[in-house]
Amino acid sequence: MKTMRKVEVVTDILNANDQIAQENAATLKAHGILSVNLMASPGAGKTSLILQTARALNGRLRLGAIEGDVASRVDADKVAAAGIPVVQINTGGACHLDAPMIRQALRALPLDEIDLLIVENVGNLICPVEFRLGEALRVMIASVPEGHDKPYKYPGIFTAVEAVVINKMDLAPYVEFDLTALREAIRGMNRDAAIFEVSCRTGEGIGEWAEWLWGQWQARRAPSAR
Amino acid sequence: MHELPVTEQIIKVVLEHARKADAHRVVQVNLVIGDLTSFVDESIQFYFDFLARGTEAEGAALHIRRMPARVRCHACQHEFAPDGVDWRCPRCGNLGGEVLSGRESYIESIEVE
Ligand SMILES: [Zn+2]
Numbered sequence: 001m002k003t004m005r006k007v008e009v010v011t012d013i014l015n016a017n018d019q020i021a022q023e024n025a026a027t028l029k030a031h032g033i034l035s036v037n038l039m040a041s042p043g044a045g046k047t048s049l050i051l052q053t054a055r056a057l058n059g060r061l062r063l064g065a066i067e068g069d070v071a072s073r074v075d076a077d078k079v080a081a082a083g084i085p086v087v088q089i090n091t092g093g094a095c096h097l098d099a100p101m102i103r104q105a106l107r108a109l110p111l112d113e114i115d116l117l118i119v120e121n122v123g124n125l126i127c128p129v130e131f132r133l134g135e136a137l138r139v140m141i142a143s144v145p146e147g148h149d150k151p152y153k154y155p156g157i158f159t160a161v162e163a164v165v166i167n168k169m170d171l172a173p174y175v176e177f178d179l180t181a182l183r184e185a186i187r188g189m190n191r192d193a194a195i196f197e198v199s200c201r202t203g204e205g206i207g208e209w210a211e212w213l214w215g216q217w218q219a220r221r222a223p224s225a226r
Numbered sequence: 227m228h229e230l231p232v233t234e235q236i237i238k239v240v241l242e243h244a245r246k247a248d249a250h251r252v253v254q255v256n257l258v259i260g261d262l263t264s265f266v267d268e269s270i271q272f273y274f275d276f277l278a279r280g281t282e283a284e285g286a287a288l289h290i291r292r293m294p295a296r297v298r299c300h301a302c303q304h305e306f307a308p309d310g311v312d313w314r315c316p317r318c319g320n321l322g323g324e325v326l327s328g329r330e331s332y333i334e335s336i337e338v339e
Contacts, residue, residue, distance in 0.1 A: 003339060004337055004338070004339050005249070005337070006336075006337050006338075007243050007247045007249070007336050007338055009333040009334060010332060010333070011239045011332060012331060012333075013232055013259075013333060015235065015239070016235050016238075017235075094228060096228055098231070127264055129264075130228070130263060130264060130265075151313075152312070152313065155313065156329075159325050184321055185322070187321070187322070188300075188313055188320070188321030188322025188323070189321075191324075
């Protein structure tokens, strides 16, 4: 008669990913890089925000980018054309970036020439938030045409981020959109998240967002750098 | 889609623990998964059955304990379970709060022989 035994495991399912994420975080820290995991639905304006951020920072922080996409390098080409060092990751169908992909991409970037690394995650609001990359900040874009009830449909991401960028504010008069309701919903789920209202098309609000990044970078600067 | 690499990891950890325990067969794997994560039980089961073939975990039953989302109201500290898309505190009407559970995703234990 075989005996059944119970063996305690208690290991996080994402353990392997998280270990590599910690290594990535250490690499980024060693190079004094502030890293941002930028998540959003397809078409919310991730690439536009990267380009506008580079413009607004105007050399104060040297940008680098990792572009995650299921396929194609359209976004990476746009970013490279702006003079930003960029690595394209094609996930080949996977719905999110993970820490091993970032480790690979970091090897291809001139880390000593980068102060702020923006990782453009694959466009969706569900899976990317499960996988830590080693990033310092998690930021999402919620664009106006997507509607003000997004937080209720995707509480996972809204509760996990350090900042929400509300993009396409220039379209607010033309679509059914209640800014107060969206702000209230974000606040309700995530009291600490910074909220920015921007338009990557007109440049409205981008300055405030760029100032916040600058502040975040300064706050993390090693004391020896002073 | 991301259940594939995740399930590979589950099987790896399960087999490590089974070998450490000198087991020759894994009968059941007990997972704990929060409702605020995006893991789909059926997908994990599908990949598990496929990936476990030819290992000590072949044929093992997958038991997934779902943890409902629980939130503590910012305003009145009342703890409640958000009802789907409704994150309003049932006691005071304030919206949302601190997430206490619902984000779990871990292998709790395995049953072996
Ligand atoms: Zn309350």
